[in-house]
Amino acid sequence: MHVRVRAGAVEDVRLEIYEPPRFFEAFLRGRRHTEPPDITARICGICPVAYQMSACLAIEAACGIEVSDGVADLRRLLYCGEWIESHALHIYLLHAPDFLGYASALDLARDGRGLVERGLALKKAGNAIMELVGGRAIHPVNVRVGGFYRAPARTEMAALAEKLRVALDLALDTVAWAAGFEFPDFQHDHEMVALVTPGQYAIDRGTVASTGGLSFTPAEFEDYVIEEQVPHSTALHARLAGRGRYLTGPTARYTLSSQWLSPVARQAADAAGLGAECRNPFRSILVRAVEVVYAVDEALRLIERYEPPAPCYLEVPPRAGVGHGATEAPRGVLFHRYAIDAEGLITSARIVPPTSQNQASIEDDLRRFVADRLDLDDQQLTHQCEQAIRNYDPCISCSTHFLDLTVDRA
Amino acid sequence: MALPTLAVWKFASCDGCQLTLLDCEDELLAIADRVKIAHFTEASSETQPGPYDVSLVEGSITTAADAERIRQVREMSRTLVTIGACATAGGVQALRNFADVEEFTSVVYARPDYISALDTSTPIAAHVDVDFELHGCPIDRRQLLEVITALLVGRKPNIPAHSVCFECKQRGNVCVVVAHGTPCLGPVTHAGCGALCPAHHRGCYGCFGPVETPNAGAQAGLLRATGMDEADVTRAFRTFNAAAPAFIELSQVTTGPPPGLGPSDIAGR
Numbered sequence: 001m002h003v004r005v006r007a008g009a010v011e012d013v014r015l016e017i018y019e020p021p022r023f024f025e026a027f028l029r030g031r032r033h034t035e036p037p038d039i040t041a042r043i044c045g046i047c048p049v050a051y052q053m054s055a056c057l058a059i060e061a062a063c064g065i066e067v068s069d070g071v072a073d074l075r076r077l078l079y080c081g082e083w084i085e086s087h088a089l090h091i092y093l094l095h096a097p098d099f100l101g102y103a104s105a106l107d108l109a110r111d112g113r114g115l116v117e118r119g120l121a122l123k124k125a126g127n128a129i130m131e132l133v134g135g136r137a138i139h140p141v142n143v144r145v146g147g148f149y150r151a152p153a154r155t156e157m158a159a160l161a162e163k164l165r166v167a168l169d170l171a172l173d174t175v176a177w178a179a180g181f182e183f184p185d186f187q188h189d190h191e192m193v194a195l196v197t198p199g200q201y202a203i204d205r206g207t208v209a210s211t212g213g214l215s216f217t218p219a220e221f222e223d224y225v226i227e228e229q230v231p232h233s234t235a236l237h238a239r240l241a242g243r244g245r246y247l248t249g250p251t252a253r254y255t256l257s258s259q260w261l262s263p264v265a266r267q268a269a270d271a272a273g274l275g276a277e278c279r280n281p282f283r284s285i286l287v288r289a290v291e292v293v294y295a296v297d298e299a300l301r302l303i304e305r306y307e308p309p310a311p312c313y314l315e316v317p318p319r320a321g322v323g324h325g326a327t328e329a330p331r332g333v334l335f336h337r338y339a340i341d342a343e344g345l346i347t348s349a350r351i352v353p354p355t356s357q358n359q360a361s362i363e364d365d366l367r368r369f370v371a372d373r374l375d376l377d378d379q380q381l382t383h384q385c386e387q388a389i390r391n392y393d394p395c396i397s398c399s400t401h402f403l404d405l406t407v408d409r410a
Numbered sequence: 411m412a413l414p415t416l417a418v419w420k421f422a423s424c425d426g427c428q429l430t431l432l433d434c435e436d437e438l439l440a441i442a443d444r445v446k447i448a449h450f451t452e453a454s455s456e457t458q459p460g461p462y463d464v465s466l467v468e469g470s471i472t473t474a475a476d477a478e479r480i481r482q483v484r485e486m487s488r489t490l491v492t493i494g495a496c497a498t499a500g501g502v503q504a505l506r507n508f509a510d511v512e513e514f515t516s517v518v519y520a521r522p523d524y525i526s527a528l529d530t531s532t533p534i535a536a537h538v539d540v541d542f543e544l545h546g547c548p549i550d551r552r553q554l555l556e557v558i559t560a561l562l563v564g565r566k567p568n569i570p571a572h573s574v575c576f577e578c579k580q581r582g583n584v585c586v587v588v589a590h591g592t593p594c595l596g597p598v599t600h601a602g603c604g605a606l607c608p609a610h611h612r613g614c615y616g617c618f619g620p621v622e623t624p625n626a627g628a629q630a631g632l633l634r635a636t637g638m639d640e641a642d643v644t645r646a647f648r649t650f651n652a653a654a655p656a657f658i659e660l661s662q663v664t665t666g667p668p669p670g671l672g673p674s675d676i677a678g679r
Binding site: 024029035104106120135141228 | 421
């Protein structure tokens with residue numbers, strides 16, 4: 001991260017993200033239309049389900065197939081598992097230690113082993129959902145275009161429900177615990193963007209909505225979102241056409257859909273002091289904790305009414321055309337678009353991950369954050385900036401533990 | 411006595427294999443009691459300088475900077491273990507090895523001149539000596555624990571090298587090829603996942619990489635007999651272990667023995 005200071009004021013902040021490029025959008029060309037779920041899962045080991053789900057929606061849209069309600073519910077259940085696992089990982093292993101003054105959860109465990117064990121147990125519950133429904137927690141094998149290769153039996157779901165009932169208590173304890181953290185007073189005014197499905201907290205599908213009043217379908221995504229390359233990062237920056245930077249992720253979802261949280265999640269949010277919206281990035285940890293409560297609660301509800309879908313998949317014959325899909329990854333809106341030829345080979349692919357959509361807003365927040373802290377020495381400033389970046393749970397969280405801060409003070 | 415030190419390194423990868431260590435939820439704190447986790451950026455901002463007793467390396471080499479960094483990691487590590495398909499076989503990003511990286515860069519980036527990447531994605535062993543390779547995409551959590559335990563007590567890790575077919579039989583799976591004519595890479599794929607895909611009524615897609623001496627002709631014949639064309643057979647071996655020499659060879663052998671002499675009899679229904 002480069003900060004340029006002139007005359008005592010911050011002139012520029014640049015977050016240089018150099019993840020080596022892997023070129024997924026290029027090598028997806030020439031692959032069969034059934035391959036994107038397995039291939040794009042490998043974009044991220046922490047949120048592979050998000051990639052599989054957005055890929056399936058896009059391919060199915062291109063081929064004119066809509067899955068049954070039973071399959072859609074099973075996908076939503078799988079996605080709940082990933083939200084639980086990813087958020088628990090971030091809250092306990094990456095974010096909470098910052099608030100409590102520890103370098104890591106392992107250090108925190110020396111003083112509070114039970115706390116870390118609680119987080120690991122919660123993460124394990126999320127993984128249990130993914131292992132049952134997806135076959136494997138990292139890069140699930142059971143997902144296919146059209147549905148699932150195998151539907152779990154009701155008895156297997158009952159065993160899972162037992163674990164989730166325990167997890168619900170752990171999730172509620174997590175909200176109460178995080179509510180006691182000290183949060184710096186910091187607000188942003190970015191436009192916030194998330195999928196919405198009026199009546200239900202959106203996860204696996206929806207219309208794209210914004211706090212500025214925008215509303216568009218995934219098929220219109222590329223008309224509204226412009227991606228740009230900047231010299232200082234291999235992650236592309238995004239902006240809303242004619243409007244500018246925006247923020248996607250848990251606080252955007254919460255701000256747009258908190259009225260549709262389930263009662264137990266709504267109560268937890270109220271008790272934690274979260275209002276109707278959340279514009280303080282530091283309080284995102286509370287929002288993630290509330291989303292874990294919601295995801296566990298929703299998973300239990302889905303299991304309660306579960307009937308193995310029969311058939312558990314539809315054949316999806318290829319059809320020449322273009323398809324779009326958007327779902328809510330743990331970190332925000334994840335958009336896929338594929339063009340397919342008549343033989344079913346992919347001719348082009350476009351993938352827009354949530355973290356790159358947030359880059360511009362993250363840099364803007366950091367600019368203001370640093371401006372108030374120029375009196376700190378570089379080591380202290382580095383540490384606080386690392387913490388600030390972790391608010392956004394960027395899907396390079398690991399590299400935020402390795403922040404090189406250079407401050408150019410003229 | 412000082413605890414042995416463990417370092418975890420990331421190169422070009424999805425983070426899934428590092429995450430596998432954190433997915434050992436029941437064992438993680440116990441491991442932290444027995445080893446000093448000295449460098450693990452996914453889990454801690456505290457870093458101790460090397461040397462390290464054991465380094466776990468995830469990811470492939472795709473940039474000049476990373477080619478230099480892995481040499482530094484090797485110098486600082488008494489034992490270096492590569493984990494996962496990227497580190498052991500180049501990963502899915504090794505698909506660039508069969509194409510033109512400049513063209514790839516211009517497809518993904520409007521300003522390809524801002525991007526610096528090597529033409530190839532190569533495994534760690536192509537750059538430095540590696541003491542043990544753990545295959546998988548991702549690696550299997552129990553196998554990771556077996557490797558860490560073995561290193562702690564000074565014995566060779568018990569990681570079988572046979573094919574997925576053995577695991578299918580152990581698990582009691584119905585053979586998807588024989589029973590349903592479903593394409594499957596099990597006969598040529600390294601075990602480790604527990605025959606997960608056949609257990610879910612799909613064919614193995616080879617994410618644990620090749621066994622040591624696969625029978626390319628027989629496997630091609632098996633796949634052709636299930637209805638795959640030549641392009642499909644090539645694609646089947648160009649996924650997550652694309653730079654593995656055995657899979658490169660398998661991707662180039664697309665026809666099997668003539669009918670009546672082997673696997674092509676299988677799906678004759």
